[in-house]
Amino acid sequence: MPRETLTQDQIVRTAVELLDNEGIEGLSMRQLGTRLNSAATAVYWHVKSKDNLLVLAADAVWAEIELPDLEEVSWQSAATAMAKGLFAMILRHPWLVPAMSTHFLYGPGKARHDDHLLAVYQAAGFTGRDAEQAMKTVFTFVLGNALGVASEAAWRARLRRTGGDEQEQVRDMMERATEIAMRFPRLRAHNAAQQDDSPAPAPDQELDFGLRTILNGLQAELGTRPS
Incomplete structure (x- = not known):
């Protein structure tokens, strides 16, 4: 062409x-x-250049995150929706996180997202640096959760590429990890207690729990300030 x-x-x-x-x-x-x-x-x-192309590609994927109407939903609902949108976007494009560590990734797509997110926290009552700090607190939490899920997916993909039985390799690795953990008393007691509990929560459930905790904490922080 x-x-x-x-x-x-x-x-x-x-x-x-x-x-x-x-x-x-x-x-x-x-x-x-x-x-x-x-x-x-x-x-x-x-x-x-290839570097310029990576910056353009990274900026393009930010446009996938929907921006909730602040006249129709509460600030906590809007913050939750955008956090979940970010989480899903990173899982679709797991290369974005390592790209962040090697390139300055900022363009109209990211600015569009950040501008609306700032409006969300300003609607809550945060101003100035506090609004920025609230945004960063939620962003860091979402990024950490997405990184964990994406890393496991990449790990499993690497196992598949090496050949053999993926499930067997995962089982062997988990057995070795458990054996190491059993040498430490608190991990040993924690693992023993977990065996009697319900299955571990899914990634989206963990995300929901963390977001509720953080956003409720931010709401409480607002309540401590003089009017």
Whole structure:
């Protein structure tokens, strides 16, 4: 495909698909050109460099997060919806987190998200630096939870690529981890107690619990301030 028929939007969408499938390591102009049926030089004409393409792709995925109407829902409902949207987006695009550690990722997509999120916490009653701190507290919690789930998925995918029985490998690794934990008294007692309890909560249940706790805490923080 000649460069005149390519568009930056088309290139970025294809780059996101490639990143979703192959991760950052699999992103190359040659691979991208193959998917677009175009020469790599034509791709460079539109996005200049691989680093620039990664920044554009990262910014594009932020647009997937829906922005709730603050005139129709409470600030806590809006904050919860945006946090869950962020969680789901990172799981769809697990390459975004490692990209954050190597690139400055900021553009219109991220700014659109941040602008609305700031409005959410300002609607709650936070102002100035406090509004920013409230945003960061929730963001860090969501990022940590998403990273844990995405890391496990990547770990299982690596096991599949190495061949053999994935379930058997997971079982062997968990047995070794349990054996190590049993050497420590508090972990040993905790693990023994968990065997009699219900199954571990699903990731979305853990996310719900944490969000309720944090947002209730932020609400309580607001209540301690002079009017």
